[in-house]
């Protein structure tokens with residue numbers, strides 16, 4: 097096991113990619129804080145699954161866009177487990193619309209959750225990680241943050257922002273033993289992508305060299321790699337995990 | 344009160360690897376004691392632990408010399 101004794105905080109871990117990340121980290125020996133926004137029951141189910149794996153876990157409700165809640169969540173994590181080794185910024189939402197039609201609150205909601213949320217969680221964990229002189233921060237961006245995508249101006253701006261934030265955080269914290277990397281997933285089968293229509297899905301599939309949609313575990317495996325010592329000489333990078341969609 | 348200066352000095356010596364004799368009240372962390380911005384942030388974190396107090400980001404930004412730190416802690420105690 098690669099993460100024995102490590103403590104991980106995964107935002108948006110009640111379902112989808114975040115859930116698989118939480119389970120993947122636990123399988124490698126980490127104890128996990130399962131953050132969620134509204135899905136209390138599903139978060140508790142993830143906690144139960146992790147405990148079945150023989151690891152410890154707690155669920156914490158917190159809107160990542162709210163700075164007081166984020167501060168409390170990180171405090172509760174450190175109070176409970178005594179340290180914090182791995183932060184995975186995974187929580188995210190979509191509010192798709194053409195720029196012409198996009199409402200200001202659609203823009204704000206997505207920027208607040210997907211970009212400001214990453215900043216707030218990162219800021220809150222730097223203190224315990226700097227004291228430990230070690231830490232891993234892994235940000236879930238998106239391949240569209242690299243390529244752009246019509247109908248997702250808010251989401252793309254946020255996900256591109258996360259890539260820039262990743263590089264800056266990596267540079268600021270490099271001398272303190274903390275590495276910061278991002279993953280840019282392509283099309284992964286979750287509730288987020290379920291709601292897209294079939295025609296769009298066909299179009300997307302045609303652009304994927306590996307000719308299939310990704311599974312949440314495809315992302316979780318790379319998170320485990322970035323959280324472990326195997327990636328210790330990497331920082332500030334964005335890994336495309338997209339079946340070859342953007343090269 | 345001298346005790347505050349002593350404890351602050353010890354932390355600075357440990358953290359920044361400077362000689363005790365260099366830690367004068369008017370010494371600037373960055374200009375005289377070779378600290379970078381991140382060192383100062385860490386120093387403030389250690390002072391918070393040592394003196395069991397919270398120093399807000401706004402207050403922390405005003406602490407740039409040894410004397411600033413000592414006066415701030417004395418005022419808060």
Ligand SMILES: NC(=O)c1ccc[n+]([C@@H]2O[C@H](COP(=O)([O-])OP(=O)(O)OC[C@H]3O[C@@H](n4cnc5c(N)ncnc54)[C@H](OP(=O)(O)O)[C@@H]3O)[C@@H](O)[C@H]2O)c1
Nearest residue numbers: 108110112113132133134135159160187188238284286288
């Ligand atoms: N699916 C894809 O194809 C794809 C591709 C590229 C990138 N991504 C990124 O991967 C991440 C996970 O996506 P997913 O497909 O797994 O999404 P999902 O199935 O919709 O799950 C989203 C998760 O984020 C949580 N969340 C939403 N808003 C939150 C907030 N304000 N505070 C805390 N938690 C919040 C949700 O919690 P509740 O259950 O409590 O609502 C849920 O656990 C996102 O950042 C997404 O942008 C996904």
